[in-house]
Amino acid sequence: MRGNDQLDWTILRPGSLTDDSPTGKVQAGAEVEGSIPRGDVAALIATLLATGAGVGAQFEVVSGETPIAEAVAGL
Incomplete structure (x- = not known):
């Protein structure tokens, strides 16, 4: 799929999913470890x-201190 220039794509790899309440804050990067509430994903x-945002990007995401909108803007 990544070789198809006709499609927009994003590969999002969340850490371990939890049923915790969402925080609205994440850490995104090439290699991050941890967990993340399903609601935040x-x-x-x-x-x-x-x-x-994020078209053509591949990244991992876990709970963090950065608001989601700010993290997305930084991709």
Whole structure:
């Protein structure tokens, strides 16, 4: 799929998923370790889709201190 120039793609690799309450804050990078609430993953995906950010990017994401909108803007 990555070789197809006709498609926009994003590869999001969350850490261990938890049922904890979402915090709205994440850490994204090439190699990060930890866990993340499912709600934060959902919010991150919604933000990526709404903004179009992250197209052509591959990254890992776990709970962190950066607000989701700020993390997405930095991709």
